[in-house]
Every structure is written in C-alpha cells, then in structure tokens.
Amino acid sequence: MTDAVFQIRSAGPLVSVQDGGRPGLMRFGVPNSGPMDRKALTIANTALGNPAGAAGIEVSLGGLVMDLVEGAVTLAIAGGGFIVEAGAQRLGSWAVFTLRAGDTLTIRRGPWGAWTCLAFAGALDTPTWLGSASTHALSGFGGGRLKAGDTLTVRNTRLLDDDRLLPCPVSARPRNRLHAVFGPQGRCFVPEARGALFGAPYQVTDAADRMGVRLRGSPLELNGALSIPSEPILRGSVQVAGDGMPAVLMADHQTTGGYPKIATVLADDLDGFAQLRPRDPVGFIEISPERAVAIARQRAQSFATYLSSIARRASA
Amino acid sequence: MTAAPTPARPRFTPVADHAVLVEFAEAIDDDAHAAVLALDRALTDAPCTGLRESVPAFVNLLVDFDPLLSDHAAVTAHLTALLGVKAGRSAAPALREVTVCYEPPFAPDLDAVARQTGLSPEAVVNAHLLGDYRVFMYGFAPGYAYLAGVPEALRLDRKPTPVRGVPAGSVIIAGPQCLVTTLTMPTGWWIIGRSPTRILTGDEARPFLFDVGDRVQFRRVSADDFARMESRPADD
Numbered sequence: 001m002t003d004a005v006f007q008i009r010s011a012g013p014l015v016s017v018q019d020g021g022r023p024g025l026m027r028f029g030v031p032n033s034g035p036m037d038r039k040a041l042t043i044a045n046t047a048l049g050n051p052a053g054a055a056g057i058e059v060s061l062g063g064l065v066m067d068l069v070e071g072a073v074t075l076a077i078a079g080g081g082f083i084v085e086a087g088a089q090r091l092g093s094w095a096v097f098t099l100r101a102g103d104t105l106t107i108r109r110g111p112w113g114a115w116t117c118l119a120f121a122g123a124l125d126t127p128t129w130l131g132s133a134s135t136h137a138l139s140g141f142g143g144g145r146l147k148a149g150d151t152l153t154v155r156n157t158r159l160l161d162d163d164r165l166l167p168c169p170v171s172a173r174p175r176n177r178l179h180a181v182f183g184p185q186g187r188c189f190v191p192e193a194r195g196a197l198f199g200a201p202y203q204v205t206d207a208a209d210r211m212g213v214r215l216r217g218s219p220l221e222l223n224g225a226l227s228i229p230s231e232p233i234l235r236g237s238v239q240v241a242g243d244g245m246p247a248v249l250m251a252d253h254q255t256t257g258g259y260p261k262i263a264t265v266l267a268d269d270l271d272g273f274a275q276l277r278p279r280d281p282v283g284f285i286e287i288s289p290e291r292a293v294a295i296a297r298q299r300a301q302s303f304a305t306y307l308s309s310i311a312r313r314a315s316a
Numbered sequence: 317m318t319a320a321p322t323p324a325r326p327r328f329t330p331v332a333d334h335a336v337l338v339e340f341a342e343a344i345d346d347d348a349h350a351a352v353l354a355l356d357r358a359l360t361d362a363p364c365t366g367l368r369e370s371v372p373a374f375v376n377l378l379v380d381f382d383p384l385l386s387d388h389a390a391v392t393a394h395l396t397a398l399l400g401v402k403a404g405r406s407a408a409p410a411l412r413e414v415t416v417c418y419e420p421p422f423a424p425d426l427d428a429v430a431r432q433t434g435l436s437p438e439a440v441v442n443a444h445l446l447g448d449y450r451v452f453m454y455g456f457a458p459g460y461a462y463l464a465g466v467p468e469a470l471r472l473d474r475k476p477t478p479v480r481g482v483p484a485g486s487v488i489i490a491g492p493q494c495l496v497t498t499l500t501m502p503t504g505w506w507i508i509g510r511s512p513t514r515i516l517t518g519d520e521a522r523p524f525l526f527d528v529g530d531r532v533q534f535r536r537v538s539a540d541d542f543a544r545m546e547s548r549p550a551d552d
Contacts (some may be wrong), residue, residue, distance in 0.1 A: 026371045026380075028524045029454035029461075130523055138457055139499050184329040184337045201437055229344045230462070232371040232378035236332055256373055256455030264332035267383075289330035289388045296333040296383040 001110035004071035004122065006152040009104070012062010014210060015136035017126045017143025018117070021166025022052020025130060026232065026255045030231075033134035033142065036115045036210060036251050036274035039172055039303065047076040047096050047166055048158075049312035055126055055133040055143060056119040057152075061277070063108035064118075064146065072100040073157040074121040078166060080275055081115020094166040098159055112174060113275040114208075122157035137252045139212040162312060169306045171299065175272025176280065178248075178265045179287045180238065180293060185228060185260035189240070193220040197238070197262055198286040202246070206278040210252040212239075213273070215282060219244030220262055230256045236265040248273065266292050268299040323351035328395065330388040333518060334368075334381055338395060341375040344464075348375040348454060353529045354409040358401045364394035372528050373453045374462075409450070411531045414496060414513045416487050417542035418444075422510030429489075429506050433469055441536065443467045444508060449532040454524075459515040461499035461526050466492050485510050487534075512537075513547035 018041060021034030035041045035058045042052040064303070076096045084091040087103035093116045093249070099105060107116065126133045126143035133143040146152065147189055182194060202217035220240045234241065237249045239259045246264060261283060265273065276282060287295070321327035321339045329337045340357060341348035354370045359379065366385030371378040381391050418426060418441045430437045449465035466489050474490040480502045482488070488495050488505035495505065498516050515525045526532070539547070 003361045024369045024380075025370055027454060027528060028459065029456060130520075136458065138501075141458065152446045181332050183331060184331050184339075228342070229374040229376075230453070231339075231373045231376050232337070232455075234331065234335060234378070234380070254456050255371065256453060262337075266333050266335075289333070292330075292333035293387045300384055 002071050002157055003125075004073040004099075004120075004154040005069050005152075006066040006105075007069050008148055008150045008152065009065040009067060010148050011064050011146040011150075012060050014058075014060040014137065015062060015064050015146070016058055016137070016145045017055055017124065017133050018058040018135060019055040019133045019143075021134045021251075022130050022132035023034045029255050030050055030130065031136070031251065031253050031255055032235065033136050033210075035079075035117050035250050036149050037079045037117065037172070037271040040115065040117040041119065042307070043078040043166065043172070043310065044076040044117050046311050047078070048074065048119055048160065050119060050121070054119065055124040057124075057146065058115050059107050059116050059118060061109045061114055063106070065104065065106045068099045068101055068103045069070070069104070069151075070148060071157055072098065072159055073154050073175045074098045074162065074220070075105075076119045076166070077107070077116055078119075078168075079109045079116040079172065082113065083108050084108040091165075094168050095164070096166065097163050098161075105304045114277050115274055120154045120157070121160055122154040125153040125155050150299045154208065160312065166310055169303070170271065171268075171303060171306070172275075173272060174275040174280065175269055176206045176268045176276065177283050178273055178282065178284050179292065180263040180265045180284045181289050182263050182286055183261070184264070186262060187261035188222055188224075188228065189262055190221045190223045193262060194286075196220055197246070198284050200283075202282050202284075204276045204278050204280045204282055207247075208278060210250060212247045213276075214247040214255060216245055220228040220246060222260065228258055228260055230258045233257050234264060236267055236270050237261045238263040238265065240300070240302075247288050250274065266295060268296055284305050323347045326351070328392045328400070331378070333383045336379045336381075336388055336391050337376055338379065339376040344374050352377045354401075355395065356528070358398040359395070359405065362398060362401075364391050364497060366391075373455070409529045409531050410527065411533060412526055413533050413535055413544075414511055415490050415535045415537045415545065416504075416509040416511050417537050418509040419537055419539040419542075421487075421540070423538070424506050425506040427509050429470065429472065429508060432472055435469065440470060440508065443469050444489070445534050445536060447494070447534070449534070451526045451530045451532060453495075453528055457499055457501065459524060460495060461515060461524075461533055463494040464492055466494050472506060475506070476504075478502040478504040479507075482507060483510070485512065487511050510542065512542055
C-alpha cells in the first residue's frame with residue numbers, strides 16, 4: 001500500500017473536495033452539499049470500484065492542473081465535456097486512466113458542461129466536518145477548496161490496469177427542460193405566474209454558484225406581501241426574490257428562507273441542470289407529485305442499469 | 317383556494333418527488349410553532365417508511381423522504397395519524413446558557429439601538445438579558461439558530477443595508493429575533509454584543525449547542541472575562 005502525492009499547479013474557483021455529502025442535518029442549518037452533478041461522482045467512483053460517495057474532486061469551468069510528484073494511481077473522471085490531458089494522453093471527461101510520478105493532469109473547460117468529478121483508486125486524505133469531506137462553500141468547512149501550491153495525498157493507492165473510456169449516459173447530458181411540481185408557496189403568486197413559469201423560456205445567468213443558479217426571463221409576480229415566515233428550502237426549490245426572477249437552489253443552499261418558492265424541481269433533473277452554462281436556455285415542465293415519484297423510480301432504475309454496465313468488477 | 321391552515325388542521329403540500337411540507341399557519345404564531353415541534357417529535361419517535369429527515373421551521377415542518385421507498389400520499393397519511401399524538405418522552409426543553417460581552421469593540425450598534433428605542437445603552441443590555449428566548453429554528457447557514465423572544469422595547473426593523481464582514485460570535489437582533497452568528501458574514505441585523513459561546517461546538521458527539529425548542533439564557537461578561545474565555549480551548 002503506497003501513497004500518491006499531487007502538487008496543485010493551478011485551480012479555478014470552486015474546485016473543491018466533495019463526497020456523498022452530509023444528509024440529515026438541515027434542521028441545524030447544514031445542507032447536504034456534495035457535488036453539483038451527483039451522478040458524475042457516483043459514476044467516477046463506481047468505475048473504480050469505490051463506494052459511490054467516496055471523496056473526490058469537483059472541478060469547475062475554472063479547471064485544474066496538478067502534478068503527480070510521488071507514487072502512481074488510477075483515476076476516473078466523469079461529468080461534463082471537459083478536456084483532460086493525463087500525462088501524454090489526451091482524453092475527454094469520461095475515462096479511467098493511470099498516472100505515474102512526473103505526470104501532469106490538466107482538466108480544462110471543453111465543449112459542454114459546467115462541472116466534472118475526479119475520483120481516485122485509493123483514499124483521498126482530506127479533512128472532514130460532521131462526518132463528510134464535502135466542502136460547504138459558504139463556510140469552507142469540510143475537505144476545502146484546492147489552491148495553487150497545495151498538495152493532495154491519496155492513501156493506499158491501487159493501479160487497476162483498466163484504462164478505458166466511459167460511455168456518457170443520456171441522463172448526464174445538460175438538461176434544458178426541468179420537470180417541476182408547482183408550489184409549495186404557489187398561493188403567493190398571481191395566477192398568471194404559473195403559466196409564465198411553465199410556458200415561458202428562461203435563461204441561465206452568470207449568477208450561478210454552488211448555492212444556486214439565478215435565471216432571467218418572464219418575471220413571476222407576487223400577489224402581495226413578499227414576506228412569509230422563513231421556511232425550509234430544498235435543493236431544487238425555485239425561489240423568487242423581489243424582482244420576480246426565479247433562482248434554483250443547489251448543493252450548498254440555505255436551509256431556510258423567506259422568499260416564496262413557486263415550484264420544486266425533480267431531484268434527478270438537477271444534475272443535468274447543473275451542467276448548463278450562463279446564457280443557456282432553460283424551461284420548466286409542470287408534473288403532478290405522483291408523476292414525479294414515478295419518474296424518480298424509472299430514472300433510478302435506468303441509472304442502476306448504467307452503473308452496473310460500467311462498474312469495475314470485483315477482482316477475482 | 318384552500319382554507320388557511322391552523323394548528324389543529326394543518327395543510328399538507330407535496331414538494332417535488334421527495335418531500336411534504338406541513339404548514340400549521342401562514343404567519344408566525346406560538347401555537348403553530350408548538351404544533352411543529354410536537355409533530356417533529358412524534359415523527360422522530362415513529363418514523364414513516366423512507367424518512368430521510370425532517371426540518372422544523374417557524375410554522376411548518378418539511379418532511380423529506382426517499383421516493384423509491386414511499387410517496388407523498390403515504391407520508392401524508394402517516395403524518396396525519398401522528399397529529400395530536402403526545403410525545404413519548406419528556407417534552408421539557410433544555411435551558412442553554414450563552415455568555416455575551418456588550419462592551420466595545422464587540423457592540424458596535426448598542427448606541428444606535430439605544431437611540432432608536434429611547435433607552436440608555438445599559439437599559440438595552442438589561443432588556444436583552446431579561447428576554448425569554450427559545451430556539452425556533454436553524455436556518456441560513458450552519459448553526460444559525462433563530463431565537464425568538466427579544467423584548468418588545470428592543471424590536472427594530474433590520475438596517476436598510478447589510479454590513480459586511482461581521483465576525484463570528486456576534487450577537488445580533490432584528491424584530492423579535494436574536495441570533496449568535498457562527499461565520500463571518502454580512503448582516504443587516506443590529507450587533508449588540510459578542511459571545512465566546514460556540515454554537516458549532518466542535519464536539520463530534522454534540523456538534524450543535526441547541527436543539528430546536530431549547531430555552532436560552534444570556535449571561536453578561538466583561539471584556540476581560542471575554543478575553544479569558546476566548547483564550548481557552550472552545551469548551552466553554
């Protein structure tokens with residue numbers, strides 16, 4: 001069992017350690033966090049035979065360049081259409097590859113997508129907070145952001161001799177049409193707002209980070225007082241501020257807020273939504289709660305089938 | 317239009333594919349909050365199938381479930397059956413003490429609060445110490461516990477513009493609410509003191525000082541005592 005040590009040459013903003021997150025703590029003001037595209041980390045980990053929620057690195061459009069200064073390790077990358085240079089190999093975001101001491105890994109913005117996840121065959125040596133290595137952007141708690149000059153150590157590395165390309169499933173592509181259930185504060189809006197949200201085109205703005213993504217388009221008019229008692233928010237809540245513009249809350253969302261939520265996006269649609277870039281179009285499709293549960297179950301089944309097709313088989 | 321919800325007849329609203337929001341009122345109300353805490357306790361004692369977590373707030377409870385194991389109708393039926401159920405264990409809330417230093421440089425807004433309320437700074441401090449505080453909910457950021465119970469005389473609207481870089485540990489008030497911050501953040505609330513008490517305790521066994529529903533008592537300390545407490549490890 002040996003270690004691999006990376007030295008970070010450069011890291012864009014919001015390049016951070018993420019794992020499966022810290023569920024169950026919203027009552028203490030703590031969101032789940034975890035990757036913006038949860039499928040991406042699950043896929044990368046599964047391809048290496050890791051637990052789905054093992055700690056990895058989430059890379060933003062700002063990219064990441066790091067040198068492997070010691071050891072050797074197999075990695076997997078999934079999510080978005082990034083450009084990946086792994087030693088002498090030129091790859092895309094969807095691959096399993098091996099690095100040896102002296103190799104440089106460069107991940108940079110490619111033709112599509114906004115986030116990609118890097119997993120390691122080994123254990124990332126990283127601080128945890130409340131049992132999770134996920135970095136909570138607002139506080140910096142958890143594994144933390146990567147910065148130039150930092151070192152990153154992977155313990156108990158494995159060399160899998162399994163370099164390959166991974167298929168990008170349809171469900172991991174950018175999603176411009178979001179299924180959403182109306183409410184829970186639909187009553188706070190004028191009746192026309194429902195038709196506007198579910199009929200009019202919106203666009204992603206560059207006010208997008210791990211807390212949420214603001215949209216622009218038809219204003220959603222409130223039917224009176226803006227103020228409601230602060231109430232719980234979920235990843236996927238479509239919150240409307242005083243200017244009538246919706247924002248979709250994401251991985252590091254506030255756990256409560258006093259802005260009304262006109263709709264809530266199907267959880268499974270949020271990974272593809274996270275892969276949109278500023279100025280990409282986005283629209284909402286209204287579905288019933290029953291239909292939402294049915295879609296969630298279908299999606300879970302097809303994702304499980306995909307995962308078993310790319311999983312690293314337990315070695316004989 | 318559905319009728320406004322009441323503590324006896326809450327409104328259940330499906331949220332996305334994985335949650336139900338139970339609303340006991342549309343404005344802040346003590347009875348509604350008591351109903352939130354009672355249902356939250358009853359659900360903890362008797363969890364529904366697929367329960368992931370419940371999140372109590374002022375007048376509503378969000379119940380998050382795994383859609384592969386349950387659905388909105390089953391969760392709503394389970395919650396409806398729990399309404400009015402008495403919690404099995406004692407509902408007596410814990411009393412937590414929080415120390416506060418109201419001296420400069422920790423209380424930059426004390427004079428402004430005094431001016432606006434027509435009280436002396438000393439009277440503002442005494443009024444704040446005499447408040448009957450309860451933890452209504454956490455929100456906004458990790459460990460941000462909203463305490464209700466600021467006395468009438470100190471209830472001010474928030475500032476028109478937030479102030480940036482307010483240090484962690486600041487004791488801030490707005491309207492009937494008081495909060496001890498845990499992160500350095502902007503705030504539009506009035507900063508009347510600084511506490512060495514850690515809401516994020518750093519103790520893995522009990523990472524958050526308060527449970528929702530706890531009572532809170534503030535205790536005044538001098539700047540010298542504050543400095544002594546700050547220089548100790550965070551065990552208060």
